[in-house]
Amino acid sequence: MTWYFVLNHKPLWLTSNDNQRLNVKCAFSCNFSLWIAKDDKLSETDWVVKRVDRNHNYCPDVKIRLCNSTFLAKVLEGKFRLLSELDLAAVQFLFQIFKIKISRNSGRNIKEKVLRKINGDDIEQFNLCHTYCQELIKAHPGSTCFVESVEPNKPTDHGLHPSITN
Structure with missing residues (x-):
């Protein structure tokens, strides 16, 4: 779900009812809401949409709260394992896919998190x-x-x- 929110620049809020259900609402004043739940018939990681209300009107220029250094570190972890260094191509990959700008501090945080995960603490x-x-x-x-x-x-x-x- 995080991929969907970040790729489409949809500012949404997740509200967890319990371990089985999630309620997703728009961060702004539009009436979009989505109810999803785990389906026991499929697997523990599969989610099923139970109900959707209204179309979602959003502003694509809004900063997405879920697109943080932890999420971007998970995205770049595979590239780090192959390249062993963060180069310009990996950063351009983030620009193209997510249409975001990364500051120098965010880049440093991403690199530290990925290297900590790969090399260990x-x-x-x-x-x-x-x-x-x-x-x-x-x-x-x-x-x-x-x-x-x-x-x-x-x-x-x-x-x-x-x-x-x-």
């Missing part, structure tokens, strides 16, 4: 080192294990490493 990776040490202690009772952070100015270091002593 540093904090999560550091926490995995602690989990690994705990597993080593369980496997080798009586031993000690600690995670030592390495200073970045030493040229031989490659990051964090677990140390085991008996």
Whole structure:
């Protein structure tokens, strides 16, 4: 649904009744409303339109609230995995498809979110080192294990490493 809203520049508001139903209304004064619900006969991800009221009159120049850096990061994630860098062609793809302008800050936020999703978060990776040490202690009772952070100015270091002593 987000794709539909952003591509057509329709400023709509989503109201969740519960986990099974959504009510969609126009953000402005037109009388457009749409009721959709999950259909148990199809699958858990399929939605069915239950009722539509009136035609939707909208202004295509309105800034769409759903077209944020999180949505654009999901769109560009596949291109980042292939190209490994955000280049001009990827940004032009967004201009052509969504007819939007991206500021420098939005571009930076998009790039950070995509790279965090592809490469993983540093904090999560550091926490995995602690989990690994705990597993080593369980496997080798009586031993000690600690995670030592390495200073970045030493040229031989490659990051964090677990140390085991008996």
